[in-house]
Amino acid sequence: MTRLVVCDDHHLILGGIQMLLENDSDLHIVATASDGETALRRIGEHQPDIALVDVRMPDIDGLALLARINQNGWPVRVVLLSATITDAQVIEAVAGGAAGIVLKDMASTTLVECLRTVAGGGQWLPRQLVASAIGRSRAEEREASPFESLTRREWEVTRLLADGKSNRDIAAELAITLGTVKIHLHSIYSKLGADNRTAVALMVARSMRSPSRPA
Incomplete structure (x- = not known):
């Protein structure tokens, strides 16, 4: 029973x-x-x-x-x-x-x-x-944080891009090649549905100032 x-x-x-x-x-x-x-x-x-x-x-x-x-x-x-x-x-x-x-x-x-x-x-x-x-x-999580799909390195590139850094500056700061920066940017644009670096920077600015960093 x-x-x-x-x-x-x-x-x-x-x-x-x-x-x-x-x-x-x-x-x-x-x-x-x-x-x-x-x-x-x-x-x-x-x-x-x-x-x-x-x-x-x-x-x-x-x-x-x-x-x-x-x-x-x-x-x-x-x-x-x-x-x-x-x-x-x-x-x-x-x-x-x-x-x-x-x-x-x-x-x-x-x-x-x-x-x-x-x-x-x-x-x-x-x-x-x-x-x-x-x-x-x-x-809801994806909508709240569009940056969750980014890898850690892609987030680092995004953060530097939003700070106004050029591709050359990003490459120097992250110790990667310009070609690698361009590859990361292409992936970032695709994941965020953005057309250019300005659109990405605006997305960051409209977010909570400190969006969650990808794992």
Whole structure:
């Protein structure tokens, strides 16, 4: 039998989950909580197989609770439950090792199927939800920092170009040939979608003055 602690600050949701699972022979609720502090205490006391946790709760939210469970080294698998979830929350949940994510507008049978899958050692992370969150996050990062695609040396060339250095000055400062500078400039123009050195300099000027240097 799989033992669960269920945590949700909406009593209607909490009661509905209890009713859903009360006649299930495989999934047994050993404790409930309606706030983060109580949830953490109940999970610590009962050491359930699964903690079904609302993402938004008073005191300690679901993601913070996931982090605390990891910090304590408790062998508890966490399933996050939410009415809505942001891309950042999805990414944090996956990075934190959440075993499942279930949206509250899904059918009740979906929740049961998720819990059974997680109880069996699997994961329930909706592929489209995770892929969309990661895709949008990466797109936002690229938009926020157009220089991320540059190599370290290309960034050095870009920085010197933006300072008004000529190709010869750049070559001398970086101890490379003029031909190598031209190759780097061609790559920089291509990656940044710029036509010339002036356009690149304007992009740098419009950025945050100190854009992230490529790794």
